[in-house]
Amino acid sequence: MSLSLYDTFSREVRSLQPLDGETLRFYCCGPTVYGPAHIGNFRTFVMQDVFRRVVEASGSATRHVRNITDVDDKTIRQSQEENRALSEFTSEWTARFHKDCDALGILHPHVEPSAVEHLPEQIDLISQLIGKGHAYRTDDGSVYFDVNSFPAYGKLSRLAEREITTGEIDREQSDEYDRASAADFALWKAARPEDGPNHWQSPWGQGRPGWHIECSAMAMKHLGESFDLHSGGVDLVFPHHENEIAQSEAATGKTFAHHWLHIAHLTVEGRKMSKSLGNLYTLEDLAERGHTPMELRYVLISGSYRQPLNFTFDSLAAAKKSLTRLGNWQHRLGGDTEIHSPGKGDFGPFAPVLEALLNDLNTPEAIGRLHSIGRKVMAMANAEELSPAETKAASEGLSLVLRCLGLVLPNPENAPATNIDEPPASVNKLACERLEARQNRNWEAADQLRDQILEAGWTVLDNPDGFSLEPLETKTEITDHQS
């Protein structure tokens, strides 16, 4: 069974099968590494990860390329401001990105090309475009793509149906880069003083590549001139992906990507994320509030990728509870807890979950089915109504589902892992006394001791082996502002 997936280009849900019959080749626009990625960025990367996992579960191999944008306006400006070498600056943020991705259980792409390491490929592509009359050099040594030379321009974003705001070019841009038509976009940008040492030799003089060209060059290098699917956030539909199509197809005459996957944006508490609103959260910000990356992952896949998703701290708390519950199930059924890709397998009683995922990556439906099927299966398991074979099937099915979703669940046996603080000896002593009182069935004394422990700022929880102590929730509410 293959995946049906909405295609931005044709605007319909289409069955997705590898062009070469074997390996589904796809390209994801990666991060610009000039700072920490925020949870909105991660929605895209997490959904792309689920996409890959589902394709692999459906039986296809994949070849996943995701770039690192390490040479552009933002990386150059920021590194210059910090007085640091571009490569040092970007490799630091690249490392941070990798760390975050790992924490979120995002599989590593098979190839992760860096823009600055693919300058020859980009220059070559630009040369081809000039040669074929699709691009021109300006007096300052920049090169632009001539949009008028490519009649199909705008077909992805249906630009023809829009009112193009020509003439409304940013003043600063038009002063510095002298393009012929407002719609034309830079393939190569001539060096500017403020770029510092960040310019490279080209047939058109010192400069650096434009933003869009890197993806065309790297995608074609690592996936071929024509490949299965291209993906990114919705904001990339125009102009980034539109421009990629124009550059690539003008150069090769072939269809660039056969399917376009775009992930809708994340809003935060009902509002667009922005620096001025102070709601651009990073994984670090969430960690400071006591939330784990997996909780975020769960939230990010709890809505349809085609719809804007509203992130709230309540949903993060809900995710924690759900994960705990799923973790209990997995523990009781005894499945494995690896993060790796699912591959093809028998989903057993959880087959309807895979079905939901194959239906345009319907992750909310899948999660709903996971819960309702899981509840039934666990009820039977608890009533000891499952044969060993059925238990095994359920266990394997659950593991496969979790791997499709990329969820790594908390193990109830190491449950209080969040509690790093050791209780002071005095509190511990009170708790021991309370245990003794309980063993003597002296409930009054036990309750009194619990009150004392509470006053000391700790909660005592009874369990079969004795007790555990947890610090009282210091409710740092969400009222504090981001700086």
Next chain:
RNA sequence: GGCGAGGUAGCCAAGUGGUAAGGCCGGGCUCUGCAAAAGCUCUAUCGCGGGUUCGAUUCCCGCCCUCGCCUCCA
């Protein structure tokens, strides 16, 4: 203004031409000395007004509201 998406229970969020998945919260119950945890269970007629239909939340029209993109933001 152009293009696009959407308004479903306190919150998040699916879905269907035949009277609405799931999660969280809340209520009730079971278990437990009490708690906690866990388990069970209850809770919506789908923005407003028309229309098509035997029947619409699901299709069409109008209105109100929200949101995204419109040149380098995932």
